[in-house]
Amino acid sequence: xxxxxxxxxxxxxxxxxxxxxxxxxxxxxxxxxxxxxxxxxxxxxxxxxxxxxxxxxxxxxxxx
Numbered sequence: 773x774x775x776x777x778x779x780x781x782x783x784x785x786x787x788x789x790x791x792x793x794x795x796x797x798x799x800x801x802x803x804x805x806x807x808x809x810x811x812x813x814x815x816x817x818x819x820x821x822x823x824x825x826x827x828x829x830x831x832x833x834x835x836x
Contacts, residue, residue, distance in 0.1 A: 774830045787813025
């Protein structure tokens with residue numbers, strides 16, 4: 773599971789993805805967590821090349 777969260781999110785605390793990530797790891801479920809600096813709950817940070825590369829690399833790793 774790919775978990776991505778903006779560190780400037782004021783709608784959902786970034787700590788929530790950390791709790792989910794820790795629970796997945798504890799159960800042996802493959803998971804990766806990325807914090808996007810400056811990103812809020814939505815917006816332009818989520819469509820930048822660097823962010824898209826994280827998503828594409830994750831799909832390439834687990835879906836090929």
